[in-house]
Amino acid sequence: MKRTLFRFFLLAAAAAALVSCFPSEDFLFSEVSMCTVLGRNKIQNDGGDIYYIVKNSAGTDISDTLKRVMVSLDVMSAVEGKSNEYNAHLMQMAGAFVKAPLRASTLDEEAVGNDGVKIDQAWVSGGYLNLHVQVAMLYPSAAEHTLNIVFDDVRSTSDTLYFEMRHNAHGESPENPSQNPASFTFAGAYASFPLTGILDNGRKPVFHLEWEWYDGDEYSITNTKTRHSGDIKPD
Secondary structure, eight states: OOOOOOOGGGGHHHHHHHHHHSOSSOOSEEEEEEEEEEETTEEEETTSOEEEEEEEOSSSOOOTTOSEEEEEEEEEEEOTTOSSEEEEEEEEEEEEEEOOOEEGGGOOHHHHOOOOOEEEEEEEETTEEEEEEEEEEESSOOSOOEEEEEEOTTTOOSSEEEEEEEEEOTTOSTTOTTSOGGGEEEEEEEEEEEOTTTSOTTOOOEEEEEEEEESSOTTOOOSOEEEEEEEEOOO
């Protein structure tokens, strides 16, 4: 099993610590966070701080065609006269796809699919449910994989909100008997699902996530899926 993970932020904290031992420039602090794109090279973290990218080592600009990005940056200086605006050095970046949650009460089961998907990071911030997800696919992929988060508006209560991550591989799956599970690789992406109409201001319910992932360790998969779940408590 080949393994392809577009997931550099798990090492970002360690990388930042290493860089701090050998500083090439002065900076106020480092940050790794999901941000909303306000304009080209202008972003806002979910705490309200605004960053202007004045130096870029990520290899690509933050385009205003993106809505949300996961970034690692060094904050270099405060913008004069502003309490929460800063100039920053962008170290790494990954775009996040943004998609409104579907509702279980009106769900098209066939459209959303039931193929394996793995959640290895999940948190709530800025009015979004943010995730890093992985799927199994052939390389090169011959199918258009689609991901959705489903809000269970039937089971949810004021104290607990239930969500399910769904993946439609459109036939490109280890469960397909015509395809060899050993030929699949892992691919990962960040996602932000807006909680408008689901999470009221001031409420802090528990978020309960469920998903199906293929049995086996992280370097191999079988065509047997296992149900997983986890809870998130918003800050």
